[in-house]
Amino acid sequence: MRLSQRILLALATTLLPIMALWAMLFYYAMVREINDEADDSLEQYATLIITRCREGRPLPQLNSGSNNSYTIEPISDAEAKPYLRATFHDETFYIPEKRETEPARVMTKAFLNSDNRYLLLKVATPTFEKEDLRETILWWTVILFAVLVVVVIIVATLSIRRTLRPLYALFRWLDGYTPGQKHSNIPNNTDIKELRRLNEAAQSAVERSEELLDRQKQFIGNASHELQTPLAVISNRVEHLINNTKPTAEQLDELVKIDRSLRHSIRLNRTLLQLTRIDSGEVAESTDVDIVELLTEALDNCRDIYGTKGITCTITLPDNLYIYVDEALARMLVMNLTKNAFVHSAPHSHIDISIMGKQLRIANDGNEALDRSRVFDRFYTKSIREGSTGLGLAIVKSICDHYGYDIEYRYVDNRHTFMVTFK
Amino acid sequence: MKILIIEDEPSLRELIERAVSNEGYRVETATDFISAETKLAGYSYDCILLDIMLPGGSGLKLLEGLRAKGRRENVIIISARDSVDDRVSGLELGADDYLPKPFHISELIARIRSVLRRGRTGGDLTIDIGNISLDPTSRRVTIDGKGVDMLKKEFDILLYFMQRPEHLVDKAVLAEAVWGDYADESDNFHFVYAQIKNLRRKLEDAGANVEIRSIYGFGYKFTSKES
Numbered sequence: 001m002r003l004s005q006r007i008l009l010a011l012a013t014t015l016l017p018i019m020a021l022w023a024m025l026f027y028y029a030m031v032r033e034i035n036d037e038a039d040d041s042l043e044q045y046a047t048l049i050i051t052r053c054r055e056g057r058p059l060p061q062l063n064s065g066s067n068n069s070y071t072i073e074p075i076s077d078a079e080a081k082p083y084l085r086a087t088f089h090d091e092t093f094y095i096p097e098k099r100e101t102e103p104a105r106v107m108t109k110a111f112l113n114s115d116n117r118y119l120l121l122k123v124a125t126p127t128f129e130k131e132d133l134r135e136t137i138l139w140w141t142v143i144l145f146a147v148l149v150v151v152v153i154i155v156a157t158l159s160i161r162r163t164l165r166p167l168y169a170l171f172r173w174l175d176g177y178t179p180g181q182k183h184s185n186i187p188n189n190t191d192i193k194e195l196r197r198l199n200e201a202a203q204s205a206v207e208r209s210e211e212l213l214d215r216q217k218q219f220i221g222n223a224s225h226e227l228q229t230p231l232a233v234i235s236n237r238v239e240h241l242i243n244n245t246k247p248t249a250e251q252l253d254e255l256v257k258i259d260r261s262l263r264h265s266i267r268l269n270r271t272l273l274q275l276t277r278i279d280s281g282e283v284a285e286s287t288d289v290d291i292v293e294l295l296t297e298a299l300d301n302c303r304d305i306y307g308t309k310g311i312t313c314t315i316t317l318p319d320n321l322y323i324y325v326d327e328a329l330a331r332m333l334v335m336n337l338t339k340n341a342f343v344h345s346a347p348h349s350h351i352d353i354s355i356m357g358k359q360l361r362i363a364n365d366g367n368e369a370l371d372r373s374r375v376f377d378r379f380y381t382k383s384i385r386e387g388s389t390g391l392g393l394a395i396v397k398s399i400c401d402h403y404g405y406d407i408e409y410r411y412v413d414n415r416h417t418f419m420v421t422f423k
Numbered sequence: 424m425k426i427l428i429i430e431d432e433p434s435l436r437e438l439i440e441r442a443v444s445n446e447g448y449r450v451e452t453a454t455d456f457i458s459a460e461t462k463l464a465g466y467s468y469d470c471i472l473l474d475i476m477l478p479g480g481s482g483l484k485l486l487e488g489l490r491a492k493g494r495r496e497n498v499i500i501i502s503a504r505d506s507v508d509d510r511v512s513g514l515e516l517g518a519d520d521y522l523p524k525p526f527h528i529s530e531l532i533a534r535i536r537s538v539l540r541r542g543r544t545g546g547d548l549t550i551d552i553g554n555i556s557l558d559p560t561s562r563r564v565t566i567d568g569k570g571v572d573m574l575k576k577e578f579d580i581l582l583y584f585m586q587r588p589e590h591l592v593d594k595a596v597l598a599e600a601v602w603g604d605y606a607d608e609s610d611n612f613h614f615v616y617a618q619i620k621n622l623r624r625k626l627e628d629a630g631a632n633v634e635i636r637s638i639y640g641f642g643y644k645f646t647s648k649e650s
Contacts, residue, residue: 014633228503231646232525233434239527240438242591244445256641258577266525267607304576305598305614335604355513409582 003164004156004335011152015145023141026136035105038127039088042107045070046123050111053119069093078119078191080110093124102126167192170199170216177206179212180279181401224269231269234363235262264389275378278398284326287416291321291422292355294331298338298354303321306342316354324359325403333399335384336392337362337418343388344416358422369411376407396420424539425449427468429459429485430501431477435524439472443535447458456480462601463489469542473518475502475509481517483509483516490517497538501526527596533586546605550585553633554645555626557585566629576601577622584635584645594642 001009050122051070052059086109093104104124113119169187177183186206188199238259241247247255277283295317303313323330341351341364349365374380376397379390396418400407406421426448430436436452453459456479463471463485471489475482487499500513503524519538522531523630537559541548549558556565562578564571573581579601584592594615598606602614621635623635635644636644 088492225503228525229432230433230529233432233438235525236435236438236442236528239529240441242593253640255594263595267604270481270525274569294615298605301602305602305605305609306615308611332604337604339608354601 004153004160007156007160008149009150011156012149013168015148019141023137027137030133031130032136034128035413038105038125039107042068042088042105042123042125043086045119045125046107046109049121049123050109053111056114067126068123070121072119072121072147075118080120083108083110083120085109087390090127090130091124093126100360104130109125141176154341156414163192164195166192166195166199170195170202174202179209181215182326191200207224217279220272222274224272227269228273229264231262231266233264235259238262268389268391271395275382275391275395275398278329278395278402282400283329283402286324286326288322289325289327289330291323291334291360292319292331294334295338295353295355295360296386297331298334301335302338302342309342309347311345311351313351313353316356318355321355321358321422325422328397329402333396333420335358335395337420340392340418341416355365360420360422361417363415363417366411366414366416370409370416372409372411375409387397424469425451426535427451427453427459427462427465427466427471429472429477429482430474431455432474434456435494438528438547439531442532446532446606447533448534448535454478456485459485460488465489467494470497470499470539472531473498473500474536475500475513482587483512486513486516497542499531499534499538501531529587529590536586550582552585552645553631555581555585555633557582566631567628571625571629573625574621576618577625580618580622584643588633588645591638591644597642 043338047057049070049072051057059070059072074342086107088105088107091104091106091108092101104125105127105128106121106122108117110120166187166189173186183206186199186203188196188203189232190196190199224342238255242252242259244257299313299315337360338353340360341353343366344350344366351365352361353362354361371380376393378394381388381390397407399405400420406419408419410417410419424447426443428436428439428443428450430439430452431454431576433454436454436628440450440452451462451466452528453462456477459477459482473482473486475573482500482502484532486500487590489496489498498518499520500509500518501522502509502513510523513521519541520534523618537548540550543638548559549556551557554567554612557578558564559582562573564573564578564581580597583597583600594612595606596633598609598612598615600646601618604612619635636646638644
């Protein structure tokens, strides 16, 4: 639910009972005021009639133009008792002149005439239709409520949109933020205190996570750096044993296996170090590098090595594609993508390699899609094969990130497709 | 031939020392900046293996001092810090080669040989083993004085063997040296066998007196033909 909707709902639900209560009070206040007025005029009229009656003067004509009417009838003393004080009430009244019943305010009072006999005077004046009043008030209240709601919607939407502009700016910033990549500071040019606080909090959270990430990268770098020499020493000692101690066939076999595992560790370690370097921007100077040439070289090597798999290739390459990049990294990128396709292709399957414009596209047959969100993660690999570092695509991704190339993985028509768009 | 090893890591120093003296060179060692400086001030060497990060100072500074005095000793930098900057500044300061750790001792020996040969012959890097002569710069191979055409990979393999005569060479190591990281996920070595087969035929046809001998289950040894 949006903030404006929530505010609107809160306002509406509070306004509704308040306005209902208000309408009721308003109604009673109105009725009372009008009755007061009517009662006053009834009293005056009654006084006039009573005075005239006592003095034996002619009473006012009934249809004298006013809508007032009256009746006078003699009553007994006992009957007069409750009416000694004037009482007022509402009733519907048949007005013969108009031939209709109308609501009227009626005053009833008993008085003594000149003969000391009680007469009961009923004076009536037509009054408003309470029903109508209630209806009118209800309608106007409903209209007021609707107007208020509309105003609230407009004001809330507009002012929230305007006030929350910095919030949307923050969202946009956060959406575009990837930890470990270059980024500007969070924009913070609002004078709304809460939003300033939010921006500051987000900024410091980002800084903390950046620092943590840096430290983590540094740790991986340092750890693999520290491992290098001991690994090299072991490997060299093994080599010494192989070359200089005349081992038996069994010992030699074992030593070679040790050496191969060691080389794997060394390669893994070296690749991790390489990743750390690329991620921290330790990259050699760029030169104009022909990607087509690198790709041709990569293909030659892969065909050499994976030739026994009987993989067929369709290759569509331009004469050249010069990219301004560190040659070693470009070679690594092309190598890893090409090798990846060959290594993960079943025997006698098909690989498509093409360069269109600045886009390199490598596709190979597959059985099921890889997890797009994880395919470039370190050590994300479906089949653990000996010799694999599980870092090839992570390196590719790091290189692309460093140079701002777009890299994408898609699985279409049972084919894994990797696309790199150079800059 | 006298070689100075400047390396603070004891294990690595011992290994290098052993391998280098096995090659028939005379070896001296220095373990830190001060002792290296003293040795360099007192003696001259044919080749200096120089670690960059030393207790007491940077190896690059030693190199700088050496070149400032106009000394032209061959220097191979061996450094754990395979950073681009180190490589560039090392070579700019006049190092003859740069070998990032971790390296194989056989690789180091091959580099020492190459550097010394270059120094001796004034830039000519040609390697001669038996009646085979290989020039890495022009990528030309002659056997018994006659040129032999080699494909790229065949040449690379031969160069690798020529730099390690009489050494056992693991086929996996050879694959990695020639095909780089392309080879590490292959589940067989057919591609190595195929190239070796071609290379052998070429060597045989040209009458080479050195051969690539198979060591079953392991790899190869580049060795003189037993007559």
